[in-house]
Amino acid sequence: MIMAKAKPMDEIINEIKGFRKVLIAGCNGCVTVCEAGGMKEVELLASALRMFFMREGQEMEIGETSLTRQCDPEYNRELQESIRNYDAVVSLACGAGVQFLAEMYDNVPILPGVDTCFIGVTEEPGVWTERCQACGQCLLASTGGICPIARCSKRMANGPCGGSANGKCEVNKEIACGWQLIYDRLKQLGQLDRFEQPVDIKNWSTSRDGGPRKIIKEVSRQ
Amino acid sequence: MRLSYPTNIRIIKVPCTGRVAPIHIMRALEKGADGVFVAGCLEGDCHYQTGNLRAKKRVAYVQEILKSIGFEPERVAMYNLSAGMGPRFAEITMEMVEKIRLLGPNPIRLKGERKEKAA
Numbered sequence: 001m002i003m004a005k006a007k008p009m010d011e012i013i014n015e016i017k018g019f020r021k022v023l024i025a026g027c028n029g030c031v032t033v034c035e036a037g038g039m040k041e042v043e044l045l046a047s048a049l050r051m052f053f054m055r056e057g058q059e060m061e062i063g064e065t066s067l068t069r070q071c072d073p074e075y076n077r078e079l080q081e082s083i084r085n086y087d088a089v090v091s092l093a094c095g096a097g098v099q100f101l102a103e104m105y106d107n108v109p110i111l112p113g114v115d116t117c118f119i120g121v122t123e124e125p126g127v128w129t130e131r132c133q134a135c136g137q138c139l140l141a142s143t144g145g146i147c148p149i150a151r152c153s154k155r156m157a158n159g160p161c162g163g164s165a166n167g168k169c170e171v172n173k174e175i176a177c178g179w180q181l182i183y184d185r186l187k188q189l190g191q192l193d194r195f196e197q198p199v200d201i202k203n204w205s206t207s208r209d210g211g212p213r214k215i216i217k218e219v220s221r222q
Numbered sequence: 223m224r225l226s227y228p229t230n231i232r233i234i235k236v237p238c239t240g241r242v243a244p245i246h247i248m249r250a251l252e253k254g255a256d257g258v259f260v261a262g263c264l265e266g267d268c269h270y271q272t273g274n275l276r277a278k279k280r281v282a283y284v285q286e287i288l289k290s291i292g293f294e295p296e297r298v299a300m301y302n303l304s305a306g307m308g309p310r311f312a313e314i315t316m317e318m319v320e321k322i323r324l325l326g327p328n329p330i331r332l333k334g335e336r337k338e339k340a341a
Binding site: 048049 | 243244245248249251252287290291292293329330332
């Protein structure tokens with residue numbers, strides 16, 4: 001799931017201070033789960049912004065809504081009528097949602113209200129951590145289900161590096177060494193022979209290096 | 223006990239302070255309340271285990287939001303007392319009212335634009 005965190009309040013205030021009518025548009029997808037951009041966050045942000053502008057004496061109307069998803073056109077279309085009443089929209093969706101909304105409504109500024117961070121999991125309530133970098137060619141079958149691209153700070157295909165000490169990464173002692181995790185897991189699975197053969201250099205063209213990516217599934221096309 | 227406490231407070235009953243969400247506190251302030259305090263059970267005495275501890279975190283969260291928009295975080299507070307502590311309740315309300323009096327009225331009311339419609 002895509003994880004995001006709220007932008008600092010002053011950054012959002014700066015984004016919208018030149019407008020008079022602003023819609024805060026949440027997304028009920030991933031960002032709701034990581035408590036950055038669902039309806040609850042929309043209500044809180046809208047309330048805080050109204051209080052800020054009321055105290056400043058600046059006329060500011062703030063609307064609230066949250067779409068089922070902002071990465072599918074049918075849900076974004078729901079704003080077709082109401083968006084005309086606003087000078088700008090602060091989208092609390094991930095970067096994909098903000099852009100997709102902006103593509104549909106090209107005469108209204110669509111501004112980001114969150115910083116999109118990573119593809120990850122909910123480790124425990126209030127704690128979200130990274131698991132996948134969407135490299136486009138999954139290696140998990142040969143690494144015991146632990147991703148060396150997302151979990152190793154150096155994205156090494158053949159690790160660990162010399163910076164691994166006591167199971168921790170040299171980048172930060174709070175970070176577990178991804179390759180230590182892989183070693184422990186493969187040992188548990190009786191697959192330590194994986195380490196006998198280095199894997200080939202990873203083809204990064206399926207990742208960001210190949211430019212913006214696209215998936216087409218013919219059977220589903222209209 | 224015939225205890226007296228300030229008449230300018232409005233009590234909103236909830237089954238447990240765990241029910242109090244940040245938006246409830248924010249809306250009270252947005253509607254013009256000068257301050258809000260959440261009165262939960264004593265820590266460790268929550269009938270629902272952790273309701274009052276959740277409320278404590280949420281009060282702190284609202285204080286952070288208030289700071290981020292330039293409002294005094296002291297306008298919001300969390301107190302813990304049991305249902306049998308009437309005198310303490312009177313004491314807390316007086317303490318809170320006095321604290322808010324020193325801070326002055328809610329800045330948005332000073333602008334004379336009290337939000338009537340905030341639901």
